[in-house]
Each structure stands twice: as structure tokens, then as C-alpha cells.
Amino acid sequence: MGRANHAVVAAVHPLDNRTVTTGQDERFLLGCHLSIAGGVDRAIDEAERLGTSALQIFTHSPSVWRMKPIEPETARRFRGRRAESPIDSLVVHTMYLLNLATPDDALYQRSVDALLDEVHRAVQLGADAVVTHLGAHKDAGEEAGIERIAAALDHLTASDAWTETDDLRLLLENTAGAGTTMGSTFGQLAAILEDVADAERLGICLDTCHAFAAGYDLGTTCAVAETLDAFDRALGLDRLEMIHLNDSLTSLGSHRDRHAHIGRGEIGEAGIAAVLRHPRIADRPFVLETPKTLDGHPDADRINLAAVRALRAKEEAQ
Numbered sequence: 001m002g003r004a005n006h007a008v009v010a011a012v013h014p015l016d017n018r019t020v021t022t023g024q025d026e027r028f029l030l031g032c033h034l035s036i037a038g039g040v041d042r043a044i045d046e047a048e049r050l051g052t053s054a055l056q057i058f059t060h061s062p063s064v065w066r067m068k069p070i071e072p073e074t075a076r077r078f079r080g081r082r083a084e085s086p087i088d089s090l091v092v093h094t095m096y097l098l099n100l101a102t103p104d105d106a107l108y109q110r111s112v113d114a115l116l117d118e119v120h121r122a123v124q125l126g127a128d129a130v131v132t133h134l135g136a137h138k139d140a141g142e143e144a145g146i147e148r149i150a151a152a153l154d155h156l157t158a159s160d161a162w163t164e165t166d167d168l169r170l171l172l173e174n175t176a177g178a179g180t181t182m183g184s185t186f187g188q189l190a191a192i193l194e195d196v197a198d199a200e201r202l203g204i205c206l207d208t209c210h211a212f213a214a215g216y217d218l219g220t221t222c223a224v225a226e227t228l229d230a231f232d233r234a235l236g237l238d239r240l241e242m243i244h245l246n247d248s249l250t251s252l253g254s255h256r257d258r259h260a261h262i263g264r265g266e267i268g269e270a271g272i273a274a275v276l277r278h279p280r281i282a283d284r285p286f287v288l289e290t291p292k293t294l295d296g297h298p299d300a301d302r303i304n305l306a307a308v309r310a311l312r313a314k315e316e317a318q
């Protein structure tokens with residue numbers, strides 16, 4: 001996941017006391033969630049076209065339970081293709097149907113099984129991490145939801161799918177907190193991790209749009225520092241292993257999950273820049289899940305990536 005030994009990009013210049021970029025930013029892990037339509041290799045082709053070093057994919061249609069097995073030959077070709085590409089961080093996002101918090105036994109079992117499948121597929125493709133949503137407790141209550149999720153994660157970490165590799169990470173994604181969805185507060189995510197017997201290879205993926213919609217302000221440098229301090233107190237920033245960098249169409253605390261283009265939502269350029277440049281998370285992979293068209297322009301990814309690179313590199317007078 002590229003967490004260790006990366007140059008910290010923001011440093012105080014000894015002469016003029018400004019925050020400057022040190023020129024070590026070739027380790028900036030940045031990418032987009034890309035489609036695998038036409039074959040998993042296509043996502044790597046597209047990442048190369050965009051010049052990115054991180055990549056997130058679904059390994060199958062995220063709104064369908066059935067997963068067509070990945071043929072060993074397909075996996076082998078994909079891993080070879082990735083090895084010769086500039087992708088340093090490869091992440092698999094699980095399907096949207098999973099609900100690890102549900103009180104419905106049949107849905108719960110199906111979700112736990114699917115999570116194991118997702119992990120196995122990620123191992124086949126040589127991914128560095130799997131990112132998953134946690135689901136909703138419906139009317140069973142938060143406590144019951146936490147127990148359900150922790151039990152699912154215990155089941156996973158004891159499974160063959162998990163132990164067939166010793167370095168794949170599982171990242172729990174925070175949510176906007178719509179309805180009874182779990183994972184919208186740092187305290188709740190911490191409670192889940194505390195309940196898991198072996199949380200060694202578990203971490204958090206922080207989605208900036210979801211956090212903002214859940215009520216964590218990210219709109220200014222100061223607000224970003226406070227929100228990351230809150231994360232640090234609840235979970236420890238070493239648990240923050242990846243960022244889904246999305247602006248938010250809806251307002252702070254709206255509990256609505258609507259991703260916006262970088263700098264064009266309620267978080268805005270200053271907030272996004274502060275997230276990108278926060279020295280304690282600057283070496284994490286940043287993955288965009290922004291809409292794929294912008295003002296009718298079909299190459300929105302390229303436009304959003306350019307905006308991110310400019311905000312990351314911008315010198316900031318203090």
C-alpha cells in the first residue's frame with residue numbers, strides 16, 4: 001500500500017518559513033476507479049493513458065451477486081501486465097450488495113461468502129488491498145450491527161481466502177451515514193476494529209465525500225487538520241491507509257452520498273488541497289471516484305487528475 005519510506009512532500013522551507021513541495025513527489029500515489037469493461041487489463045491500459053500510479057477496480061459487476069470465476073490464465077496475464085505498468089497501488093472494491101451488518105440471516109451469510117470470494121479474486125489479481133462498505137443494521141441497532149460486522153471479519157480473517165496471502169489488506173470504508181448504514185463515525189469504525197480478534201491487516205479507507213456528508217468538515221486547512229486529529233484520536237492515523245478523494249455535491253452533515261468533481265463541490269479546492277498536502281497522510285494512495293463526464297466532456301478523469309496534481313503541487317504561503 002505504499003505506506004512506508006515515502007518522502008514526506010510538505011516541509012517547512014528553512015529560509016522563508018513557507019510550506020513547499022520538496023520535489024520528491026514522484027511517489028505521489030494517485031489514480032481513479034476505472035472500468036474493467038472489455039477485460040480487467042483494460043483498466044491498466046486506461047490508467048497508463050491517464051499516467052496514474054494507483055488503480056481501483058471492481059472485479060465484476062458490483063450490483064450482481066453472481067461472480068464469474070477469474071480464469072487462472074486471465075489472472076496470470078493481468079498480473080504480468082500490471083508488473084510492467086506504473087501501477088504501485090492496486091485496490092479491489094467489493095460489490096454494493098454486501099451487507100455485513102444485516103439482521104437478515106440469509107443476506108448476512110450470502111454477504112460473508114461474497115466477501116471471501118472478493119478477497120480470493122483480489123489475491124488472484126495480485127491486489128494490494130480490498131475496500132468494502134459495511135452495510136446497514138436496518139432496525140437491529142448500532143450495537144447489533146457492530147457485532148455482526150466484527151463476526152463477519154473474524155470469519156474472513158480465519159478463512160483460507162485470507163491466509164492464502166500474508167500481505168493483502170482489507171480496508172473498511174467510511175460512509176455518509178444515510179439511513180442505518182454503518183461506518184459513518186470514526187468512533188464506530190474503531191469499535192468494529194476493536195471487536196475483531198485479528199485486525200492486523202485491517203485498515204480504513206477514508207472517502208472525503210462520505211466524511212464531509214457525515215458531518216466531518218474538510219472545507220479548510222484548519223477543518224482538515226481537526227478532522228484528521230479526530231480520526232487519529234479514535235483510530236490512529238496509521239489505520240488510514242487510503243483516501244477516496246471526492247468532492248461532495250451535498251452539504252456538510254447532509255448524510256447524502258453524492259460525489260462531485262474535484263474542487264467543484266461543497267468541500268472545494270482549499271479543502272481538497274489540504275487533504276492532499278497533509279504531511280501525515282501524503283504518502284497514502286489517493287483514488288478518485290468522481291463522475292465520468294464533466295460539462296459534457298467525456299474525459300473527466302483527465303480533468304480531475306490535472307486539478308488534483310495542481311492542488312498537490314501548489315505552494316502555500318503561511
Ligand SMILES: [Zn+2]
Nearest residue numbers: 093132133173
Ligand atoms: Zn466505496
Ligand SMILES: [Zn+2]
Nearest residue numbers: 173207244289
Ligand atoms: Zn468511496
